[in-house]
Amino acid sequence: MNSPTTSNRRISALWLLLALVLALSIGTLILYIVNLNTMVPASWGTSAGTRANLPALINIFLIGVAVPLLTTALGVIIVSRHERNRVGRLMILLGMLYLLIPAFSELTVYMNLTAAAPLAGGQIVAWMSNWIWIIVYAILVLLMAVFPTGHFLSRNWAIAIGVPLVIFTGCLLIAAAVEQPMTSAYQVANPFVTRHPEVLYNALFAFGVPMMPFMLLMVLGEVAARYRRSGPVEKQQIKWLLVGLAATALLVVLGLALAFAADIPFGALLVNTAPILPVLAIGFAMLRYRLYDIDLVLRRTVSYALLTAVLLLVYFGSITLLTSLFSRATGQQSALAIVISTLLIAALFNPLRRRVQRWIDQRFFRSSYDAQTVLAEFALVARDETDLDALTSELVRVVQRTMQPEHISIWLRKH
Incomplete structure (x- = not known):
């Protein structure tokens, strides 16, 4: 058992670590301001041109300040209360490494593009920026797999999750390390590879990327098995994690669709900030703050999602039907169909909400x-x-x- 003096020193060291993360976050923001009007090539989450726009500002604030600070702070609070808790330690590590993503990115821009001449070591920083996100992703998956006890549920589950995690991380790390030019580092030339190894690069991606959905399915399977075996408190903690994962999946899918299908940079912003949701869920669950409110969150989320779907169906269905009727009666389009449909939705909202809530409670929250x-x-x-x-x-x-x-x-x- 630690003495009070040792415990106080440990807590002081933890808060000093958080202060360091804050200082690095401020430094990253300052670098972004210095690089604001620098013309940059297209990179992940960034369109070609200057980054003096609102999406870029929101992006740097979220990934450079909000996500790393919140993650590290929650980890510090957890470890200060439960010294040997591995979940808290993983959160501290995750927060610090997450900060390196925007920090290395801004250093890459400054050393290779903003400066009057490329600075020594600029390509090395860009090379590190090209693959650091893969390690962050791997730690996030590991964090979800060992939550809330800090251990895998069993040795079999450790193998089932660990093997695809190692394959995914290893393949993508090697692919990012040999890429030429580096697409996640503003197309800066790779300092260690003169020619892009097309065959090796494609093989690594073909082998490593399919491990991602398989690995996530294994994590979800372990979470489900852990839920069945756990006690009341642990079940509530797992519910928080599941809500965070569901929200993350929604943001990632929507973000990728916007980024690649519609070529909207805001999509990359959604993907970049999605990891904060399971981290926040884990933090709340570990600290047991309003732990049992998750049942209310689940009920309301399901209720309003179903209610929204029903109302949208009624709204567009009524507009289609009324527009058709008015067209046949008058021979022209009428805005009256939209007005009537809107009034219908307003009248249906409360009674329909009560019926949906009652049905969901009876069906899923008996x-x-x-x-x-x-x-x-x-x-x-x-x-x-x-x-x-x-x-x-x-x-x-x-x-x-x-x-x-x-x-x-x-x-x-x-x-």
Whole structure:
């Protein structure tokens, strides 16, 4: 057991580490401002030209300040409370390495493009910038796999996740290290490779990239197995992680679609910031802050997602139908169809929301729905009942149905 002095030193060191991350974040922002009007080639998340625009500013703030600071801060808080917690340590490592992505990127621009002449070591920094994100991604996957205990669920799960993780990380690291020019480092020339090894590069990607979905499926499988075996508190923690993963998947898919299908730079911004969601979820779950609110979050998320889908279907369906009817009646298009459809949606919102919520509670949150129903019934009985014995019996029945304890007894104080 550590002495108070040792514990205080450890906590001071952790907060000093967080201060260092803050200082590096500020330095990265300063470099971005210096590089603001520098013409850059197209790179991941950046269009060709200057970066004096709002998406670029939001991007550098999120990946250079918000994500690394929040991740490191949550890790510091967790480790300061639970010294040997591996999840907290991984979060600190993840936050610090994540900061290196924008830091190396801005250094690459400054040393190779902004400076009057390319500075010594600029290509080395660009080379590191080209592959550092792969290590960050690997640590994020590892963090999700060992959450919340800091260990894999079993040796078999460690192998099932570890093997594809090593293959994915190794293949992409080698591919990024030999790429010429370096596409994630503003097309700067690779200092170690004079000619792009096309066959090796394509083979590494063909072998490594398919490991990504397989690895993530293994992580989800382990999370599901861990959920089945865990106690009440750990189950709530895992729910937080699942919500964070679902939101991350949505942002990544939407971001990739915008970036590649529609050529909208904002898509890369969504992909870059998506990792903060599972990290925040893990932080909240580990600190157990409002832990049981996740059930309410899940219920409302499912309810409003379904409600939105139904209302959109009704809205566009009614517009199509009414437009067709008005066209047949008057021979021309009418804005009245949109007005009527909007009023219809406004009238349907509250009653439809209540029905959807009730259906979801009955279908997916049955125990919570039953508990609420029983408590409402008890409130009616308690309001009118004057017999203490009858009220006590009703209270016992309510507790048994809602809490399902192994044993229950009531102690009444005699006056």
